[in-house]
Amino acid sequence: MKIIVGPEPEPNNQRTWYLPKAKLSRYSDIFKSIIAEDDTVSEVELPTISPNSFAEFVSFMHSNIYSTNTQVAGYRGIRAHADSCLLAAKLEADEYWEAAMRKLYDLFLPLAKSRRSDAKQSLIRADDIAYICVNTTEENLRRVVTINSEPLTSDNALNPQIKLTTDDGSSGAPPAPPKRGYHSHDVGAMKGLRTLFFDALASHWTRSDVIYIGVQDSPRGGGSNKNDVPGDSTTWRQVCDMYPDFHFHIAKTSDVQHWLRTSLLKNINTYLNPFGIQFVGGPGGESSGGAVVRKEAVDKIKIKVEEVEADEELEMESATRRPRLTLRLEGSSGSTSGDGVEYLEHASSDAGGEGGKIEEGVDSDRSTVVDGDSEGEEAAPQDAEGDQD
Numbered sequence: 001m002k003i004i005v006g007p008e009p010e011p012n013n014q015r016t017w018y019l020p021k022a023k024l025s026r027y028s029d030i031f032k033s034i035i036a037e038d039d040t041v042s043e044v045e046l047p048t049i050s051p052n053s054f055a056e057f058v059s060f061m062h063s064n065i066y067s068t069n070t071q072v073a074g075y076r077g078i079r080a081h082a083d084s085c086l087l088a089a090k091l092e093a094d095e096y097w098e099a100a101m102r103k104l105y106d107l108f109l110p111l112a113k114s115r116r117s118d119a120k121q122s123l124i125r126a127d128d129i130a131y132i133c134v135n136t137t138e139e140n141l142r143r144v145v146t147i148n149s150e151p152l153t154s155d156n157a158l159n160p161q162i163k164l165t166t167d168d169g170s171s172g173a174p175p176a177p178p179k180r181g182y183h184s185h186d187v188g189a190m191k192g193l194r195t196l197f198f199d200a201l202a203s204h205w206t207r208s209d210v211i212y213i214g215v216q217d218s219p220r221g222g223g224s225n226k227n228d229v230p231g232d233s234t235t236w237r238q239v240c241d242m243y244p245d246f247h248f249h250i251a252k253t254s255d256v257q258h259w260l261r262t263s264l265l266k267n268i269n270t271y272l273n274p275f276g277i278q279f280v281g282g283p284g285g286e287s288s289g290g291a292v293v294r295k296e297a298v299d300k301i302k303i304k305v306e307e308v309e310a311d312e313e314l315e316m317e318s319a320t321r322r323p324r325l326t327l328r329l330e331g332s333s334g335s336t337s338g339d340g341v342e343y344l345e346h347a348s349s350d351a352g353g354e355g356g357k358i359e360e361g362v363d364s365d366r367s368t369v370v371d372g373d374s375e376g377e378e379a380a381p382q383d384a385e386g387d388q389d
Helices: 021-027 029-037 051-063 077-091 094-113 126-135 184-204 207-211 236-242 244-251 258-264 268-272 338-350 381-388
Strands: 002-005 015-018 041-046 145-147 150-152 163-166 367-371 374-378
Touching (some): 002 051, 015 051, 029 041, 029 077, 051 094, 094 258, 094 268, 126 236, 126 244, 184 258
Parallel strands (some): 145 163
Antiparallel strands (some): 002 015, 367 374
16 A cells, blocks of 8 residues: 655655555554445555654554654654553554653653753753644644545544545545544544653643642743743743643642652543543633633742532531541550540530531640541540540
8 A cells, every 4th residue: 555644735745655454454443344344455654754753653563662853953852652542542543652651651750750850951952842732733633634635534544644536546435434533543542642651741740830830931930930941932921821720730730849749640541541640631721521710820830720620619617517526545544434535525525616507726736636537636545544534
């Protein structure tokens, strides 16, 4: 099968491969579907896929070994592996996608484990997040398909990155479209890649980095913005404004202490099985996952986030409800006298105070005992002995 890869208006940037249909079907579900639908198809165009990225995919098909070309100008592993993931999602090449995702994860993991990590050390830049946000949208997989130069609507199940011609080169009616609903795995793969980048960034940054994200437009502006890297064409402030779902995802981690942030990068299987992941906050801040992202102009331009479940109502607790308290007395006899029992009952009935409220503030010689969902004061040992006497 003849495969033409590269932008259509620029033939000098196109490359052509002749590959066995059996091999294409083995490594790409989208090619498998095309060939199964019409085995006379002899030419496929991929105008929105990079020839360099496709060359690496061809190498993988021949050797079953994942690798990227490190000799290209301006090579960055993080971007090269991300491009491999994007290509694999478009072609529904599951093995290739998993290999590229694992390579990305291996790049992110060491700094996620480090307690000395921060925004300045992270491999992930604002440009990278913007690139991922742009290229992992569902719309990126739903462009118009053309077969024999005849445009088809986006409800055609064929991947919208592909254009077909038949063996006889006829310009008649295009082949009958296959069954619909063919993009489910593509969307899942995009979500997995997007979430991997968000979680990795959160695990690399400190709480301070998260709190001050996008405070200044200029790199290192005022000394408070440690996030921007000199020379980047995109600032974190711009990324937050353009992609509120990213800001929402990162802002949720602002309460996680630095020594616990390594847990924000989850196990690799979370990202390899992404069907449970939902996008939060679509274009313009609209919600697509049951959450509402609301931006407000407040001091230091912070974003406040409210999460509302449409089918869930909050049940207010009765104002007269009193907490259940458990008090433990320590005595030399190891048992509690009758007077001691009366003391316990009295304490548990009166601890709620007026209106069932507990005043804040505990003496230094007291500690808190938690019984179920309630909290109470534990009597200090010396007080207990006095009552038992």
